[in-house]
Amino acid sequence: MAYKDLREFVMRLEKAGELKRISAEVDPVLEITEITQRVTRAGGPALLFERPKGSRVPVLINSLGSEKRLLMALEVESYEEVAERIRGFLDMQAPQGLLDKIKMLPKLAELGAFFPKTVKSGPCKEVIRREGFSLAEFPILQCWPQDAGRFITWPLVITRNPETGKRNVGVYRMQVFDERTTAMHWQTQKHGAEHFRRARAADPKGRVDVAVAIGAEPLTCLAGILPIPPDLDEMMFAGFLRREPVEMVRCETNDLEVPAQAEIVLEGYVNLSEMRTEGPFGDHTGFYSLEGEYPVFHVTCITHRRDPLYLTTVVGPPPQEDFYMGHAVERIFLPVMKMQFPEIVDMALPAEGIFHNLMIVSIRKSYPGQARKIMNAIWSLGQAMFTKVVVVVDHDVNVQDFRQVVWKTLCAIDPERDVQFVLGPVDTLDHAARRQDFGSKMGIDATRKLKSEGFERLPWPDEIVMDKATKARVDSLWKQLGLGKA
Ligand SMILES: Cc1cc2nc3c(=O)[nH]c(=O)nc-3n(C[C@H](O)[C@H](O)[C@H](O)COP(=O)(O)O)c2cc1C
Ligand SMILES: [Mn+2]
Secondary structure, three states, rough: OOOHHHHHHHHHHHHHHOEEEEEEEEEOOOOHHHHHHHHHHOOOOEEEEEEEEEHHHOEEEOOOOOOHHHHHOOOOHHHHHHHHHHHHHHHOOOOOOOOHHHHHHHHHHHHOOOOOEEEEOOOHHOOOOOOOOOOHHHOEEOOOOOOOOEOOOEEEEEEEOOOOEEEEEEOEEEEEEEEOOEEEOOOOOHHHHHHHHHHHHOOOOOOOEEEEEEEOOOOHHHHHHOOOOOOOOOHHHHHHHHHHOOOOEEHHHHOEEEEOOEEEEEEEEEEEEEEEEEEOEEOOOOOOOOOEEEEEEEEEEEEOOOOOOOEEOOOOOOOOOHHHHHHHHHHHHHHHHHHHHOOEEEOOHHHHOOOOOOOEEEOOOOOOHHHHHHHHHOOOOHHHHHOOOEEEEEEOOOOOOOOOOOOOOOOHOOHHHHHEEEEEEOOOOOOOOOOEEEOOOOEEEEOOHHHHHHOOOOOOOOOOOOOOHHHHHHHHHHHHHHHOOO
């Protein structure tokens, strides 16, 4: 049974010793960040701050800040189980005969069962406030000293594609400007920004409806960061992960729908002709992202539970909570990548590479230029397009062992020959790029070179490994040698 809501997950975390309540008064301005940093660095639990200064709403943070808690959220023993389910659906070929069609039915029925379900009402409507509300009532964090103010860091921002009517849910941080307005930091290439541009093209003076849910059952919250194709509903994917549909309820002041069991919902709109300076903000990169011009979100109504929880997270120098979330997403989507590019064996996004700076991919190479083909594939694959450095290694390199990757990569390259540069879209947060959103990327072909790639100095040398017979002899001698355990 999937978690019904955030508080059920909190209870489960607490029972498992994965959550600590903090009853001392703590300031959401900087102090919660500093406490969370120390706890995260020590591999500590989720934190529930019961008395944030200036608010009656408790703060939940670090709820998905470890692999253990992510596995609890997904209700699996390992990410492989989720990957396996995805593989199951991807393996569905176009049915040939009647028998094949019949075989596919249960799977298709299962897929249908994950579509979000519209319900009449839900706990997020326990309190409905069209007037007299203020964002200042909520314990919204100022995360870092040079941040421009308080930022909502884990909002599920819901919009509809003005042309297709399809829903999008994305996590885009929101800087609080005043009691009823915030920034809307959807970056250029993200789906929310595309909805905004399309609506503006149709009616430059109009507005788009936006709803924001804060705090929901953990997989609904995780779904907001999933790098899935446009027009694919993140709530459907959340349903797939939960194995139960997400219940959605209509907003009070617009036609959007929000998760019915959300803790807090902000309803409102974005003016298509209004931009305002957002930032700086201490970001995923470990550096402040600079000021930029972003749309403004106007809150017209707030609905929430009688005793809402405020879900948040802090980004900053890696690793932070977002690393664990990103890692889960990487493991879950690996089979999709492998399906499209069967030569891929494994991949790794080391924490220090903050998702977009470094991807290490191992491939089973069988023809000339294949490593470069994979680089180009990655640069054209959804949000992997942002990857600044792609390192392609052979299938026998363990990409999860970064020391091994450095060793074998450096041994395998002739830099001038094996490094490739391309130009294209880069992450908005990349402060080193020549321009915002546009810059260069580098691929390193660290695979064994083939004769057909012009490598004439064959053979490529073997890696040094002791032979089995000697190992076995030494094993049997070992005790006698008096060298202790080895
Ligand atoms: C904590 C956190 C904060 C994020 N903040 C932003 C943000 O401010 N702007 C943005 O464009 N993406 C942000 N992201 C990444 C997006 O949520 C992610 O790229 C997602 O796939 C976007 O959804 P979309 O593909 O539907 O646009 C954030 C991710 C996390 C985990
Ligand atoms: Mn999307």
